[in-house]
Amino acid sequence: MVTDSPIIIALDYPSLDAALCMADQLDPARCRVKVGKELFTRSGPAVLEALHGRGFEVFLDLKFHDIPNTVASAVQAAAEQGLWMVNVHASGGRQMMEAAVQRLEQHRLTTHLIAVTVLTSMQATDLADVGISAPLAEHVERLAQLAKQSGMHGVVCSAQESARIKALCGDSFLKVTPGIRPSFSVANDQQRIMTPSQAMQAGSTHLVIGRPVTQSEDPMLALQAIEAELGVG
Numbered sequence: 001m002v003t004d005s006p007i008i009i010a011l012d013y014p015s016l017d018a019a020l021c022m023a024d025q026l027d028p029a030r031c032r033v034k035v036g037k038e039l040f041t042r043s044g045p046a047v048l049e050a051l052h053g054r055g056f057e058v059f060l061d062l063k064f065h066d067i068p069n070t071v072a073s074a075v076q077a078a079a080e081q082g083l084w085m086v087n088v089h090a091s092g093g094r095q096m097m098e099a100a101v102q103r104l105e106q107h108r109l110t111t112h113l114i115a116v117t118v119l120t121s122m123q124a125t126d127l128a129d130v131g132i133s134a135p136l137a138e139h140v141e142r143l144a145q146l147a148k149q150s151g152m153h154g155v156v157c158s159a160q161e162s163a164r165i166k167a168l169c170g171d172s173f174l175k176v177t178p179g180i181r182p183s184f185s186v187a188n189d190q191q192r193i194m195t196p197s198q199a200m201q202a203g204s205t206h207l208v209i210g211r212p213v214t215q216s217e218d219p220m221l222a223l224q225a226i227e228a229e230l231g232v233g
């Protein structure tokens with residue numbers, strides 16, 4: 001099923017059953033879902049089949065980061081499972097991203113391929129710890145431009161960087177933004193956060209939302225509140 005909603009719900013659960021219990025409360029016409037490292041490591045491709053069977057478009061968030069041939073092969077393997085979106089780390093570099101893009105093109109695979117810039121859990125001091133002295137926003141912009149030049153379809157970034165990336169890389173370049181925190185929720189381990197409406201106004205094309213919905217006492221009420229704020233649903 002195809003949806004126009006910008007909302008992607010992160011199914012960060014420790015088992016297939018727990019993830020499907022949440023998915024069964026969601027409507028594939030109103031959101032997409034994201035499968036990350038914990039769930040995929042526990043359930044394997046079975047979770048993708050189960051979500052596709054329920055009509056969801058699925059973002060497989062494994063953030064590949066390896067030598068070009070390994071990443072290209074992993075991206076191909078993911079795309080051949082009918083995924084809507086898959087990601088790699090932009091810090092893997094130009095050759096790695098170009099190899100992944102070329103592999104999708106060679107096999108006529110239409111999965112969206114996006115690159116993580118700087119994780120939304122990081123702030124400037126965390127970058128300094130890994131030897132990056134550039135200001136955080138500048139580093140995000142550098143990685144976004146590198147991703148664009150490498151043929152990637154978009155980036156994962158904080159919504160705080162969406163406006164600048166839109167100006168640099170254009171409207172159609174995807175800006176997929178986690179670190180979304182509605183006013184009713186807490187930041188958890190996220191550092192660079194924005195509310196759903198602020199993020200969309202800043203130019204985000206998609207909002208990744210996990211715990212504010214999945215750990216809420218009433219997940220459907222939380223999701224409805226976000227939809228109401230955005231005027232969708």
Ligand SMILES: O=C(O)c1cc(=O)[nH]c(=O)n1[C@@H]1O[C@H](COP(=O)(O)O)[C@@H](O)[C@H]1O
Pocket residue numbers: 010012036061063087116118119120121156157178179180188190208209210211212
């Ligand atoms: O690639 C991602 O999805 C991602 C990148 C990033 O920079 N920050 C980030 O939080 N994520 C993912 O987005 C989701 C955010 O979940 P919550 O913090 O619970 O809303 C998690 O599944 C993270 O793995």
